[in-house]
Amino acid sequence: xxxxxxxxxxxxxxxxxxxxxxxxxxxxxxxxxxxxxxxxxxxxxxxxxxxxxxxxxxxxxxxxxxxxxxxxxxxxxxxxxxxxxxxxxxxxxxxxxxxxxxxxxxxxxxxxxxxxxxxxxxxxxxxxxxxxxxxxxxxxxxxxxxxxxxxxxxxxxxxxxxxxxxxxxxxxxxxxxxxxxxxxxxxxxxxxxxxxxxxxxxxxxx
Numbered sequence: 725x726x727x728x729x730x731x732x733x734x735x736x737x738x739x740x741x742x743x744x745x746x747x748x749x750x751x752x753x754x755x756x757x758x759x760x761x762x763x764x765x766x767x768x769x770x771x772x773x774x775x776x777x778x779x780x781x782x783x784x785x786x787x788x789x790x791x792x793x794x795x796x797x798x799x800x801x802x803x804x805x806x807x808x809x810x811x812x813x814x815x816x817x818x819x820x821x822x823x824x825x826x827x828x829x830x831x832x833x834x835x836x837x838x839x840x841x842x843x844x845x846x847x848x849x850x851x852x853x854x855x856x857x858x859x860x861x862x863x864x865x866x867x868x869x870x871x872x873x874x875x876x877x878x879x880x881x882x883x884x885x886x887x888x889x890x891x892x893x894x895x896x897x898x899x900x901x902x903x904x905x906x907x908x909x910x911x912x913x914x915x916x917x918x919x920x921x922x923x924x925x926x927x928x929x930x
Contacts, residue, residue, distance in 0.1 A: 744784065755785045762788040765816040767809075767882070768828040769795040769835065774908060776828055779915075788816045794835025794875075795827055796860045797882035800889045810889075818891050823901060825886060829879045830908040836861075836875040840868050860885075872909075876925055879905040880918060 727735075744752050767790045768776040776782070776789055790812045798810060816822050839858040841847050843865035849855040861878035868874050883905050887893050895901035905918030907925055916925040 751784070760785050760788070760820065762786055762816075762820060763823045764788070765790070765813065765820075765822040765825045766828060767792075767795050767797060767813075767826070769793070769830060769833060771830060771833065773910060774828070774830045779828075779908065788812075788820055788822060790816075792857075793854060794833055794839070794858055794861070794878065795829050795882070796835070796857065796878065797827065797885045798860050799885045813886075813889065814891070817889070817895065817901065824904060825892075825901065826904040826906055827879050827882050827886075828906045828908065829875050831872050831875070831910050833871065833875050836871050836878060839878075840865065840871050840874055843868065876907050876916075876918075879907060883918070 762785060764787045766776050766780075766787045768774060770791045770793055776787065776791075780787070790809055792809055796809070797813070798807070800810070801807070813825075817825075835854070835858050838849050838854055839861060842849060842855060842858070843862060861874070861881050864874045864877040864881055867877045883903055886903055887896065892901065892903075896903060905925075907916040907918075908914075909916065914927055916927050918924070919926045
């Protein structure tokens with residue numbers, strides 16, 4: 725009988741500690757003493773199959789990561805409501821001064837499926853928060869009912885929403901910040917990136 729996932733996670737932490745605290749203590753000391761200095765803000769989906777650190781083989785301290793349902797970026801709307809994603813974006817750009825922002829989407833996204841089902845069939849998700857959240861990309865429904873196609877257009881929409889943040893627009897126009905849209909095809913194990921010059925997603929590295 726296999727061990728419960730939580731038990732395997734605790735064992736995994738022991739492996740992590742052995743790798744970084746025992747074998748590479750200088751890396752941990754630098755992160756503790758100098759603080760975090762990530763160059764990349766990566767906005768990913770909460771999907772358990774798409775862990776950005778594993779997919780990119782990133783080291784601790786290299787990426788500031790935001791994860792939410794369907795890797796969405798809301799438009800810039802400073803008001804009295806709660807804005808978890810926007811506040812993390814603001815911290816990464818204005819305080820950590822990241823050089824790149826990557827939006828990482830993926831195939832078979834449950835959030836995008838909820839959006840398509842809601843838009844195509846007029847269904848309202850039986851949830852308190854999901855329906856309103858995924859409606860951020862309701863403008864992408866014109867590209868449905870293919871969920872993966874809607875997902876890729878949603879990344880483009882989120883890239884546009886990033887530019888609605890004044891402090892992002894200013895840094896992009898100054899050449900101090902670059903925006904990237906990536907889409908991961910799980911079945912094939914392929915990473916696609918949005919090429920603004922070609923106005924489409926292309927396979928391969930930048």
